[in-house]
């Protein structure tokens with residue numbers, strides 16, 4: 001069964017030496033199975049904090065988080081996490097890097113190994129299995145990181161600005177590839193990004209947060225015509241620019257309210 005993500009009145013305060021700082025307050029969200037949602041908002045509004053909580057890497061101060069109906073109490077193989085940096089091990093080959101997730105979860109066997117080789121091929125990395133990370137471009141390395149994450153077949157994928165360090169053209173190509181791969185697999189995904197056009201192009205919903213403390217300011221539903229078009233072409237569709245300006249305007253207000 002595909003995972004549903006549910007956050008119920010989640011509050012998180014980071015404890016400092018003298019005082020606690022409230023990063024997010026009373027945050028509730030329901031993400032449907034197979035849905036792709038993006039979290040956007042001004043710097044410091046709690047996007048990464050939320051992903052860490054959903055991933056089970058951070059225990060919230062208050063509130064509850066459920067993935068597939070189970071309360072999150074720590075990291076789970078059902079949840080994949082992909083970051084801006086690829087974190088490949090330079091001394092391991094591309095294939096050995098891609099197999100790492102399977103190795104760590106005790107699921108590496110001939111079948112899963114062959115599936116991972118197939119996935120590398122799907123990502124345009126066929127023939128690179130025995131190369132080392134230093135021999136690959138940034139976009140290729142990020143695709144290896146994606147294969148490593150997908151090889152364990154997580155039902156939920158958390159993406160924390162995975163494309164932001166890449167050249168614009170590579171970033172657009174990867175958006176297409178990731179969006180198509182996740183749609184085919186039916187993976188539920190939550191993306192943190194500063195790029196509003198990326199958020200609109202790949203998501204069913206764009207969740208705009210506001211800071212101090214982090215909470216939902218507004219939720220934008222992306223029209224089906226945009227969502228069902230590859231991200232590269234979705235940007236040219238009628239309604240895309242209007243939605244972009246709507247989110248942009250609201251984000252400006254969210255940032256201004258903070259001042």
Ligand SMILES: Nc1ncnc2c1ncn2[C@@H]1O[C@H](COP(=O)(O)OP(=O)(O)OP(=O)(O)O)[C@@H](O)[C@H]1O
Nearest residue numbers: 014015021022023042043044045046047048049050
């Ligand atoms: N480890 C930490 N200790 C103390 N405060 C923290 C810690 N991590 C984050 N914060 C604070 O919590 C708030 C939310 O931070 P978070 O990184 O989740 O925001 P963000 O929206 O992801 O920011 P950005 O867009 O800049 O990456 C900020 O005020 C930040 O300073």
